[in-house]
Amino acid sequence: MRAARMSEGRSTASAGLKLLARFGLVGIAATILYAGLATVLIKSEWIGVTPVQASLSAYAAAAVFSYLAHKSVTFMSSGSHRSEAARFVLLTATGFAMAYVVPALLTMKLGLSPIIGILVTCLLIPAINLLMLDRWVFAQGRPGRQGDR
Template sequence: MRAARMSEGGSTAGAGLKLLARFGLVGIAATSLYAVLAIALVKSKWIGFTPVQASLAAYAAAAVFSYLAHKSVTFMSNGSHRSEAGRFVLLTATGFAVAYAAPALLTAKLGLPPIIAILVTCLIIPAVNLLILDRWVFAQREPSRQSDR
């Protein structure tokens, strides 16, 4: 994680833990939003989405929520939406591709149990996302806001 400035009464480690907590809370909220929307869209008689359509629509909605929450809450970025949204979309698409490729590679090619592929995906994607969001997507932050992390 980016080195945070030492603030009065705080520490770099404390700032890092606060950032990690906000990152985790936004992730849990986005995942919950995805699950609720996907279930609602599948069960809705008047919308008529297939499970794949519901999943994609819910994923898109959760991604928008995730972008806005990470920008304003997790990283408190003052960068432009023009540059940050594009980077976020690229990162999200990459994560989606990894979530597809990891199980295919680990189970079909290497013969590992599905739980291993799921665990690898659940650990690798959030860790990489935190690093890339911090260092590239939301890198433009005011110095005073970086110390609040």
């Protein structure tokens, strides 16, 4: 009986590590897509966009990629786009707001170095995203998982 529990624990840990690896790979790919697309848009004079417009356009494209990749690769969800995409957009908007609020609070209110604000943001947002994507955005569509309806 104890061996069965240990095996089950290893299986759960292994599944968690695989999920974390897929999450990380999708995040890295989305970041590369964002950086590459923003750079191309900025460098392409014939398109005529400002750096801010290029960044926002690239961010939107990376967000669409991120949603589709997390849905199909990271969480393998068969849930409806209608509910999952709406939740993903809300989570992405929350992350965007946090990317403003966290550094602002840490630098302007607490007087910390801007690099601290950036580092905290870089750690906090992906951690919250992983938790919320797993427990809320894609919870209903995952095999063997029950989400809130």
